[in-house]
Amino acid sequence: MQANANRARLFRRPLLAGIFILCAGLGMSGTECPPADNNNNSNTNGDTGLTGKYIGSERCSQCHSSVHATWSNTLHATALETLEAIGQDKNADCIGCHTVGFGEAGGFVDRATTNALAGVGCESCHGPGKDHVENVQDESLRPPKNIASSVCGACHTGSHHPNFDDWETSGHAMVTEHVADAFTAGTQPNSCGRCHSGDFFYLAILNTETVEDNFLEGVAREDMNGITCAVCHNPHAQTGNAATPEEGRDYQLRFPQIANPTPTNTISAATDSARFNLCGQCHHSRGRTWTDTSRGPHHSVQSNVYAGEMPMPETDVPTDPLVPSRISVHSLAPEQCSTCHLYRQDFMDERAPAISGHTFAVNTGGCATSGCHPNAGQATVALTTLQAEIEGDLAAIAMRLGDISTWGYSSEGGPDAMGQAALSDNIKKIRFLYNYVLSDGSLGVHNPDYIRSIMDECESLLDDEGL
Ligand code: HEC
Ligand code: HEC
Ligand code: HEC
Ligand code: HEC
Ligand code: HEC
Ligand code: HEC
Ligand code: HEC
Ligand code: HEC
Structure with a gap:
């Protein structure tokens, strides 16, 4: 939130004086700003229909100028132009999600009477702003800053763009x-x-x-x-963080979609969100190492596995990691995690609706459209073959370890504290590596060769233990 001196001045003076300062600041003279005009192609635009609670995004810019400036570069701001370009801007079936308040009292009607409400404006997400603007000091009238997905879901829904519907089925929703x-x-x-x-x-x-x-x-x-739209997307600005956006688009991602951290094996690096991409803000290690006895690695180690690293106890650094670091071949996927977990496809017809990718479930369509695998079918075969191999390795390791009560973590029915202290370092290393692979959840896919080295290391440690 910009709290600059200019705005502070605005609040202490009558509004008109504020506008005067603002216009002067923009190099204009006089006591009135020129009328808001979003569509330069037409001189029939007007706002005589602004008689209700909606006042239009231009008004918000008087005080929230930086938010307004970045918003005006988003596709939201020009959503009505998109309909105009295809001659659908008079189609009542379309206007609702491409303007502010269409169909409501005081909402968008047309460019001639409610031009300030064209496009997806501030009040599309924040609700009508008149009461707030007339009394900005009254906190109870301030528009809500609501990060719930239902705000976006009012429009990003249905067979053409089911982002909300798909997100709702994902683990991120709750x-x-x-x-x-x-x-x-x-x-x-x-x-x-x-x-x-x-x-x-x-x-x-x-x-x-x-x-x-x-x-x-x-x-x-x-x-x-939970992990709502506004956690991953900046509602107000283009960010340049998407790896391969379609032409003219940006996707407004809050964090870069791509990151290529150099693998390291310290706890501080393995848990440092700043090294990772958007998904890695959360999908990274919580710092548990092979010496922990109560529980294994958290379910979230995907970014570390992808980078081919694992945290080592601070006392072991800089000694060798349990397994040599190895960056994943899949880190070259053009959109990294999104390549496999956010596969998208345009709407074809009602029987083949759009796929938004927002279930975050793996779709091997992405393995093919990324140019990495010849087609989705072959990618599926490669995937199931690899997963079967790793599942087999995991089962063999569990078999050799025997009953979990003799080697498991204390939180999962393993030995008590004294029993834990009596376990050999090798057993602790094996169970950590074994659980590292399980926690990653991809059964090898995130970093095939690294996971194979982990499996090999487990087997050789088991040999050393005579198991
Ligand atoms: C005349 C100045 C002024 C105008 C015009 C104005 N606001 Fe505000 N707005 C404020 C002030 C002052 C605050 C509270 C201080 C702050 O958050 O910086 C505020 C706060 C907000 C907040 C945050 C609320 C919170 O709980 O923190 C939102 C959202 C908001 N305004 C939206 C809008 C929208 C949307 C418009 C246009 C419809 C608008 N404002 C127009 C002055 C203004
Ligand atoms: C009033 C309807 C409406 C609401 C509410 C809405 N959107 Fe949109 N959104 C649209 C429309 C329409 C477009 C396409 C605009 C165009 O291309 O002309 C769009 C486009 C987008 C894009 C693509 C931008 C790009 O550069 O590729 C993103 C991302 C997006 N919206 C996210 C959100 C998020 C996040 C929210 C909630 C915080 C939200 N939207 C709320 C209607 C809406
Ligand atoms: C339920 C709300 C809603 C309705 C109704 C709606 N749109 Fe959209 N429209 C959107 C959203 C949301 C987007 C952004 C899609 C995205 O980026 O994923 C969008 C984007 C678009 C785009 C940009 C290209 C694209 O597909 O991303 C066009 C063109 C478009 N809509 C045309 C139309 C037309 C024509 C109609 C009426 C037949 C219509 N829309 C009705 C919400 C809606
Ligand atoms: C696509 C939906 C959407 C649109 C359009 C939108 N906002 Fe917001 N706004 C949000 C959400 C969600 C939040 C809370 C999350 C955040 O701060 O990023 C928010 C937060 C804010 C805040 C509080 C930010 C802070 O850090 O205190 C202000 C002020 C605000 N919006 C003003 C505006 C203004 C002014 C416009 C139009 C120029 C606008 N918003 C357009 C969804 C939107
Ligand atoms: C702000 C934190 C956060 C971010 C960012 C995040 N996730 Fe998640 N993710 C979670 C949490 C928490 C869960 C566990 C939800 C549960 O199962 O209760 C989860 C679960 C998942 C799952 C398991 C399947 C499911 O539906 O539960 C997948 C797959 C996933 N995330 C992929 C991604 C991808 C891909 C990205 C980046 C585009 C991403 N996540 C970004 C926190 C996050
Ligand atoms: C866990 C992070 C995450 C969450 C949560 C999330 N998105 Fe996205 N979204 C992404 C990523 C990553 C992309 C870029 C996908 C790509 O590169 O193909 C994207 C792309 C988009 C796009 C542009 C591509 C398209 O579908 O047309 C829209 C619109 C969008 N998201 C809307 C939403 C909405 C609405 C919600 C909430 C219902 C939401 N997103 C929740 C990560 C997220
Ligand atoms: C560094 C980020 C991070 C922190 C901190 C974190 N988690 Fe998680 N957690 C995740 C992610 C990401 C997942 C989802 C992984 C997946 O689905 O494979 C997850 C999954 C889980 C699951 C399994 C969900 C399921 O349904 O499978 C539980 C339970 C859980 N976390 C509990 C906790 C608790 C309790 C805490 C705090 C003491 C915590 N987490 C702290 C990132 C984190
Ligand atoms: C090459 C494709 C690919 C890439 C790239 C990829 N994943 Fe995965 N991911 C998979 C596959 C395959 C699975 C196993 C899913 C299954 O078997 O249903 C998986 C599983 C997961 C799971 C566990 C899902 C669950 O149900 O518990 C999470 C969480 C996850 N991935 C997050 C990520 C994150 C975060 C990234 C980026 C660092 C990423 N993935 C990169 C293919 C990929």
């Missing part, structure tokens, strides 16, 4: 059950929230605010925000 229970009880946000809670991510990570552990106390799981 805070993980056990974690949500802790939040409701007033505990854990500062240890689990940065990856499991959109609410926490927004306040603590994006806005660097201090958040108390009880900030979601009493809130029901269905009222919490």
